Amino acid sequence: MSTTCICICAGPPSTGACSALRLIIGTPCRNWSGFSGSLEEMMSDFVYAETDPAELAEYREQVETWMNENMPRRDRVNPWHPTHDDDLKSTRNRELQRRLSDGGYAAVCYPREYGGQSLTIAHQRIIDDVSMDFDMPILFSVPTLSICGPTILEFGTEEQKQRYIPAWIRGDELWVQFMSEPSGGSDMAGALTRADRDGDAFVINGSKIWSTFAQRSDYALMLARTNWEVPKHRGLTMFIVPIHYPGIDIHPIRMVDGTEEFCQEYFNDVIIPAENVVGEVDDGWTVASRLLFHERASVGNASPYTQGRHRSRSADGLDDLATIARDFGGNVGRQRQRLGETETLSRVEVLLSDRVVKGIESGYFPAPAGSLVRLFHGLSRADRLTVAMELHGDRALVWNQGEDTGGYGVEYVQRQQTCIGGGTTEMARNIISERILGMPREPAADRDLPFNQVPRSG
Numbered sequence: 001m002s003t004t005c006i007c008i009c010a011g012p013p014s015t016g017a018c019s020a021l022r023l024i025i026g027t028p029c030r031n032w033s034g035f036s037g038s039l040e041e042m043m044s045d046f047v048y049a050e051t052d053p054a055e056l057a058e059y060r061e062q063v064e065t066w067m068n069e070n071m072p073r074r075d076r077v078n079p080w081h082p083t084h085d086d087d088l089k090s091t092r093n094r095e096l097q098r099r100l101s102d103g104g105y106a107a108v109c110y111p112r113e114y115g116g117q118s119l120t121i122a123h124q125r126i127i128d129d130v131s132m133d134f135d136m137p138i139l140f141s142v143p144t145l146s147i148c149g150p151t152i153l154e155f156g157t158e159e160q161k162q163r164y165i166p167a168w169i170r171g172d173e174l175w176v177q178f179m180s181e182p183s184g185g186s187d188m189a190g191a192l193t194r195a196d197r198d199g200d201a202f203v204i205n206g207s208k209i210w211s212t213f214a215q216r217s218d219y220a221l222m223l224a225r226t227n228w229e230v231p232k233h234r235g236l237t238m239f240i241v242p243i244h245y246p247g248i249d250i251h252p253i254r255m256v257d258g259t260e261e262f263c264q265e266y267f268n269d270v271i272i273p274a275e276n277v278v279g280e281v282d283d284g285w286t287v288a289s290r291l292l293f294h295e296r297a298s299v300g301n302a303s304p305y306t307q308g309r310h311r312s313r314s315a316d317g318l319d320d321l322a323t324i325a326r327d328f329g330g331n332v333g334r335q336r337q338r339l340g341e342t343e344t345l346s347r348v349e350v351l352l353s354d355r356v357v358k359g360i361e362s363g364y365f366p367a368p369a370g371s372l373v374r375l376f377h378g379l380s381r382a383d384r385l386t387v388a389m390e391l392h393g394d395r396a397l398v399w400n401q402g403e404d405t406g407g408y409g410v411e412y413v414q415r416q417q418t419c420i421g422g423g424t425t426e427m428a429r430n431i432i433s434e435r436i437l438g439m440p441r442e443p444a445a446d447r448d449l450p451f452n453q454v455p456r457s458g
Helices: 016-025 039-044 053-070 086-103 121-133 138-155 158-170 284-299 318-328 332-362 367-396 406-413 415-419 425-436
Strands: 175-178 194-198 201-212 219-225 236-242 248-253 262-273
Touching: 053 086, 053 121, 086 138, 086 158, 138 158, 138 175, 138 284, 175 201, 201 219, 201 236, 219 284, 236 262, 236 284, 284 367, 318 332, 318 367, 332 367, 367 406, 367 415, 367 425, 406 415
Parallel strands: 175 219, 194 219
Antiparallel strands: 194 201, 201 262, 219 236, 248 262
16 A cells, blocks of 8 residues: 555554544555554553653642632633733733742743753643633743743753743743744745844844734744855854844734734844854754744644643534534534544544654654644644534624624634644645655755855845
8 A cells, every 4th residue: 555644643544543644644544664553552652751640640639729729710601812902911921920830830841940840741731631721821831931942941051041941930021933034934944134243243134024922022032144155044043032122123913803913023233142142153943943843842732841721612622512513403413423523633633742742752753743743733623613613503604792603703714823823734744744754855946055146036
């Protein structure tokens, strides 16, 4: 049988788990390294290390007790509490982050010497599970703690770690990513924002875009070009940028729903000290590649550094979708089929995430395997949103003021963002095919050209 994808979910190719992965890849499937054993055998090598079940059960009780006593509970019927007041949202998230930090439940997988608890991902998963019914500081989870944080842990100097990580965990500082550019699309290595060396500093000029809540953040990780005479991947450097430095102009982008979640930034002779370089000068692509890995893990719910989750209107579990089906009626046979498909995808996503995380940690899987989680999460979540929309029917398209059903329609319209944020599904498929399956890379005429010789429009 021809094979163009890898199934590392669970069970042999004839099982529903493998069928679920085949649904999103669209091709025949086999197990990693030809494995065809049982689910128990498949997962046996990837249980959480050093996590006694009794200890985890006790930890769950502690988390539940503390959350009930200290964190505000969200309305289960109407879990969305959208606000167009970004100042209020930022202030609220900082307050909630301080509560978590004071209680010892903030960033528990971070090393204790930087303000974390040095616990395992199993402990963090318990917090994530319990937190779904509570108001959580999600702004700190992504990208500050789950993307920027692990990047600094890997490449930052000891001084940078000591300075910044405790401030994130305490809720003192929010971070953002300055990566995408107006001219770049998915070609992040084609960055045109420049950082010219001037003694013990760099002078930055250029523009970034699609930065989430940059107007309410304090610092950013920014990729800029420091060498134009080498191929594009070899002339980049990663910087820590204080967002409110002179010369930085931030423009929020107003969306059709009135929110201003994204921003565009302009840099005009911004002076950044050389001590703010992360990693090595001209080796920023190495740092950026790992940042993208952490971003894919975060988007795919596979990061140990995420911190809490919120329920969406469309629900994250079978019980919620089944309740919608009972409330709104319809074709029972069709509903059962769609609910079964959705539950299969949800269960496979959990198993896939756990397996990939532990596989990468142990070296059994290559780091790009994280793209499998990101791809599966994006498409399976879009499917759940579609199912919720189907169950509501026209009630999610037109509704009266104060009715809750309209939110499902809004989520349906926004469903494709799960296939774009953190790298598009098309990019994820490219990574899987080239870096996991070993397929030939697409030809690129500019790959080995010095960047100052690459033809550019405008």
